[in-house]
Amino acid sequence: MTTTQDSAVAVELITVIIDGFEVSVPKGTLIIRAAEKLGIQIPRFCDHPLLDPVGACRQCLVDVEINGRAFPKPQASCTIPVEPNMIVKTQLTSPVADKAQKGVMELLLGNHPLDCPVCDKGGECPLQNQAMSNGRADARLDGYKRTFEKPINISSSVLLDRERCVLCARCTRFSEQIASDPFITLNERGALQQVGIYENDPFKSYFSGNTVQICPVGALTGASYRFRARPFDLVSTPSACEHCASGCDMRTDVRRGKTLRRLAGDDASVNEEWNCDKGRWAFKYVTALDRLTHPLVRNAEGVLVQASWPEALAAAAAGLKGKRAAVITGGRVTTEDAYGYSKFARIALNTNDIDFRARVTSDEERDFLAAHVVGSATTYRDIDLADHVALIAFEPEEESPIVFLRLNKNFKKRGLKVSAVAATRSIAMNKLKAEFIKVAPGSEAAAVAGLSLTAKSLILIGERASESAGLFSAVAALAAQTGAKIAYIPRRAGERGALEAGALGSLLPGGRPVADAAARVDIAAAWGVASLPSEPGRTTSEIFAGLASQQLEAVVVGGVEIQDLPDSAAALDALKKSFVVSLEIAPSAVTGVADVVLPVAAITEKSGSFLNWEGRARAFDEAVADSQNRSDVRILSMIADAMGESIMLGTVTAAAREFNQLGKWDGSRVQFAPVSAGTAKSVNGNEALITSWRRLLDMGALQKGEDNLAGTRRPTVAVISAQRATALGVTSGDQLRISNSRGSITIPALVDDIHDDAIWLPRNSFASQTLVSLDAVHGDVVTVVKA
């Protein structure tokens, strides 16, 4: 749909002759890119298709002639766009260009240390390769090379070796143009020119790993991959990122069954060669020593003991068979696994009591997902085409970093207007120069109604909207009124896939409403069963309430972290009262109270796919081939077999095939029942309304053991307004004590642009876990005093 719109715009083609071959390219194409189209490789270092041309390295010199008039000297082909009647001679046909390139290479190598044997880039280094293909065979320069102290940590994750740098400015241009994190710059001049950080200000960017990947020499290296392997040791597998719903294309490099690094893949329609540091450097949890390796079963004495697979499956089946049971999948499941849970609940447990949302939720959110999200296809392209983007309960840089990069690209390239309805100003809002619509926590819905959008606008709404009553309803009304598109961006990678796979009480796979008899018949026929349960299922909070009141007797739990839930202590008590089957990769609070624990495969050990926030399938293969661990769907299938209620999903492939064959629901959607707009609670004195989100780099379970990554976390602070700071007599840096009847948090204050009634705290950062310590969600009242 969008592609036809694009191709409708007539593209003016220009024909040029490169090395005697004609090629027609769109107007504005650079010579170096036109040559690539012919398969002619002009050596380059600074040129990068996604960064603005700079002509810094001078390696791509070619002879250029326009209308019969030649440039007096070879020109940098990465900065000159093609023009009519242009004749280009590269190093292949012009001895002058060839000599010029060899001369530049000789000068670049003049100060480059010959430390390839200790350099991480050795074996995959553009400088090595191009020195062989386009350099002189021997060096004529004699004497000492310029030396610097090697290496220096420009952040805990990135190391800089200034001796190796060829000053291509890719890293500084990336930081400035793409990430808007200008923490690094080129200092000094001449031979001493070098990449540097500002004094006392390390390279704390969420996107710093991309500079390591695009560095054409070994000047920037990642601390976690330092000296670990050579390219010929690695087995690379295309994969997808499991950390958030952005859906980055990735490459996983494995040596001897262990992931050593992950790189951003090249998918122009999604992540455009970039990814965030969490996706790049948080993978050690897979090989952590505390992984579950054997099934565990609680014995007669109430102790979890190792068991064989047949014993554990029999115990799980016996505990679930004929019981009133529910399923909570968690947001990290693959689409295939979610489909397995969905089918398992309906067939083996004969219930619709399934929910993928292991977090703060609302019924309004469930209905909004069923009415507006499932089956929808808003994409990154819609950000490119939007005239105005509204961010509702969504902090793009922290919660979906690639969405932020795309917003930032559109802001930089065409001044995209961004508005954000929130209680506090965020770093991303500053970068995007977003219109900040300041509201008290809890009263967002009223402010949303006032947004002036058009039919070309886009509303990005995050999962935190479920914490503010009426917000989803206000967004739905605004979209209906203006014609603006809605995109729901959850935080976790598996949530959209789980929604489509029917891991929700009110929806069957493919967005079929449970309440619709035709939809139930549809699925029942495909599954070969007589009928499906017709009663709408419970939500996460209702499931825990049901377990606590013994209305439900058993529960199957996927990758759920109990501290993500509101009132996690009560949730844990509810689990203790019930028969719990836990499918997990590592011990957690849930496995601690489970009756049967079944180890499952982590992302690199299995194949599958995620659906990112767009609903786009992000498939991945198993990177570690000989793992003994199996995907959730296979284990669910084995439990179902043991229960005598087969779900026939023995492999991921089978689940994917069956799910895709079901297709999407083409009948009528669930009608969305609007909820009236909520208001902010009133506060007085030292009271404040809490607002929070999770930082990208925080105490998340999948970042366990990544010490280098932890070093680039943003500081844990409590953001208060200037008015409150004056009232409390504190300045930025002073300790604040935030408390309620459940507990307290003591962290430093930061005075910033925030609603006077509000206080912002990170939700799951070191020393500030608002759900665990305070059990407070967005809009709850806390007391703030100077500590």
Add this chain to the structure above:
Amino acid sequence: MSDFIEPRKSSELDINSVPFVEVNQPGPASLLTQAKGFWVTFSTMFKKNQTVQYPDVKAPTAPRFHGRHQLNRHPDGLEKCIGCELCAWACPADAIYVEGGNNTPGNQLSPGERHGAVYQINYLRCIFCGLCVEACPTRALTMTNEYELADDKREKLIFEKEDLLAPLRQGMLAPPHPMYPGMTDTNYYNGDVKEAHPSQQGQN
């Protein structure tokens, strides 16, 4: 008709009726030719005996014989290997496995930033071609003349770094220890370090 042919009893066999091909064989060689042959045998009795009483007597090899590898040390005892894996890259038999490691202030095994953390040569695969020695950029890997590499277990023929490291000689200190004071890794490669400095001892 059946393919099975009933075997005949031996009593039914007439040996003369079995068909055969007559082969022409030359008769005995002339006496002179035979004497020539026996003369070789006879004259050998007066030559020097070439039999080596191995393993009681071990004959020295040629000086550049390709035997077991050795990972050499700098004169102060630091390892020359930097874990660059060029030997593994050069190896045509895929017999070498290397993992690099980071030299830290408390764990300096070689000069500079990088050391070989894991170093294995699989002598079940090694063909003793010496390409690894040619590839080594720091002269860490050379070959000794040791050729007694048989063993009774496959695992024993995978030599670890400890098995391959050269012994500590006079003036050397066992790593990890800091680099020679005032010297850089370049000085080490230029041969400026002659022996361990007293200050290098006991700092780790």
